[in-house]
Amino acid sequence: xxxxxxxxxxxxxxxxxxxxxxxxxxxxxxxxxxxxxxxxxxxxxxxxxxxxxxxxxxxxxxxxxxxxxxxxxxxxxxxxxxxxxxxxxxxxxxxxxxxxxxxxxxxxxxxxxxxxxxxxxxxxxxxxxxxxxxxxxxxxxxxxxxxxxxxxxxxxxxxxxxxxxxxxxxxxxxxxxxxxxxxxxxxxxxxxxxxxxxxxxxxxxxxxxxxxxxxxxxxxxxxxxxxxxxxxxxxxxxxxxxxxxxxxxxxxxx
Amino acid sequence: xxxxxxxxxxxxxxxxxxxxxxxxxxxxxxxxxxxxxxxxxxxxxxxxxxxxxxxxxxxxxxxxxxxxxxxxxxxxxxxxxxxxxxxxxxxxxxxxxxxxxxxxxxxxxxxxxxxxxxxxxxxxxxxxxxxxxxxxxxxxxxxxxxxxxxxxxxx
Numbered sequence: 001x002x003x004x005x006x007x008x009x010x011x012x013x014x015x016x017x018x019x020x021x022x023x024x025x026x027x028x029x030x031x032x033x034x035x036x037x038x039x040x041x042x043x044x045x046x047x048x049x050x051x052x053x054x055x056x057x058x059x060x061x062x063x064x065x066x067x068x069x070x071x072x073x074x075x076x077x078x079x080x081x082x083x084x085x086x087x088x089x090x091x092x093x094x095x096x097x098x099x100x101x102x103x104x105x106x107x108x109x110x111x112x113x114x115x116x117x118x119x120x121x122x123x124x125x126x127x128x129x130x131x132x133x134x135x136x137x138x139x140x141x142x143x144x145x146x147x148x149x150x151x152x153x154x155x156x157x158x159x160x161x162x163x164x165x166x167x168x169x170x171x172x173x174x175x176x177x178x179x180x181x182x183x184x185x186x187x188x189x190x191x192x193x194x195x196x197x198x199x200x201x202x203x204x205x206x207x208x209x210x211x212x213x214x215x216x217x218x219x220x221x222x223x224x225x226x227x228x229x230x231x232x233x234x235x236x237x238x239x240x241x242x243x244x245x246x247x248x249x250x251x252x253x254x
Numbered sequence: 255x256x257x258x259x260x261x262x263x264x265x266x267x268x269x270x271x272x273x274x275x276x277x278x279x280x281x282x283x284x285x286x287x288x289x290x291x292x293x294x295x296x297x298x299x300x301x302x303x304x305x306x307x308x309x310x311x312x313x314x315x316x317x318x319x320x321x322x323x324x325x326x327x328x329x330x331x332x333x334x335x336x337x338x339x340x341x342x343x344x345x346x347x348x349x350x351x352x353x354x355x356x357x358x359x360x361x362x363x364x365x366x367x368x369x370x371x372x373x374x375x376x377x378x379x380x381x382x383x384x385x386x387x388x389x390x391x392x393x394x395x396x397x398x399x400x401x402x403x404x405x406x407x408x409x
Contacts, residue, residue, distance in 0.1 A: 058388065061386045062381075063353070131353055132351060132353075134376065138292075194291060194292045195292055196361055198383040200383065206384075207387045
């Protein structure tokens with residue numbers, strides 16, 4: 001530490017936000033993102049998309065209403081893969097620029113990704129029992145997805161066990177980059193290997209209204225992901241500011 | 255910082271990266287391909303000959319139309335599983351999943367006996383990536399019931 005009685009200029013602490021730019025337009029975007037607007041937008045989109053899926057689409061020919069699990073399982077899986085891609089991008093940016101802003105964004109995306117992956121696995125299991133006849137089987141798609149959850153749960157655990165911020169950010173950025181190797185493997189597993197899990201549906205293999213249910217819910221889940229990342233990052237920012245104040249108060253108090 | 259430390263700082267992460275990438279590469283193009291085959295096809299099973307007898311295996315293929323026999327009192331299901339080239343007779347205990355029917359893809363876990371019968375302890379139904387609305391006049395619940403009746407009726 002520099003021994004000054006002023007708050008130390010920790011990265012990302014002195015300035016109020018990570019999205020800041022000098023322009024007034026940039027500032028208004030930041031204010032909107034920090035406000036409740038995005039949350040409401042995500043909630044309304046989710047309610048609308050789910051209502052469409054539940055009420056406006058017919059039952060599946062074979063599975064009846066069980067098929068409706070698809071409107072959460074699939075968008076949640078997509079949102080999780082997008083989240084882990086963002087972890088990768090922000091981890092690379094952190095290693096390049098060494099700015100705490102990217103570390104905060106990466107951890108926010110990783111947490112959201114873990115939640116969405118857990119949701120995907122849970123709903124897949126609930127769908128699998130009546131359809132496949134089993135809650136779980138170690139086929140390549142399910143196994144690689146379980147590994148995906150473990151990698152990013154490990155990422156979060158690693159952060160919890162490392163106190164020193166720079167070292168924590170460096171190590172977790174390394175995991176954020178290497179862990180991403182598994183993401184294309186998860187996606188391609190159903191094409192590369194024999195699995196019980198079906199390959200990706202395309203608009204050709206779906207009833208058109210089913211495809212629309214998926215598209216609308218995909219948009220809603222991406223908004224939800226954006227909201228989770230913005231909120232989680234804001235919390236991390238406030239925590240860093242509290243830490244800095246406590247530290248400077250302790251230094252000032254002697 | 256002296257040259258040795260700088261070297262270590264550059265070499266160690268690079269070596270770590272190389273190990274991880276190499277591991278993934280091996281899994282992708284070497285190991286998984288040959289060792290982690292989730293199920294065998296009937297042709298592969300038959301080609302293995304006596305090696306395949308009495309060891310735990312997964313077998314996957316299509317339920318051959320016209321081959322399904324459901325013995326309700328004994329809760330015993332027998333059918334032929336085919337991959338288009340070879341067929342293997344499967345016996346499974348207990349009621350199959352509701353989606354089970356002729357022509358659908360299935361994966362069974364169990365043991366292949368020297369008698370040529372595959373004794374399944376776990377029958378799983380593979381769902382395709384197709385999802386369709388019922389044809390006009392059809393109700394999904396009615397379809398379900400038809401499937402159930404066909405199965406429990408047996409011959």
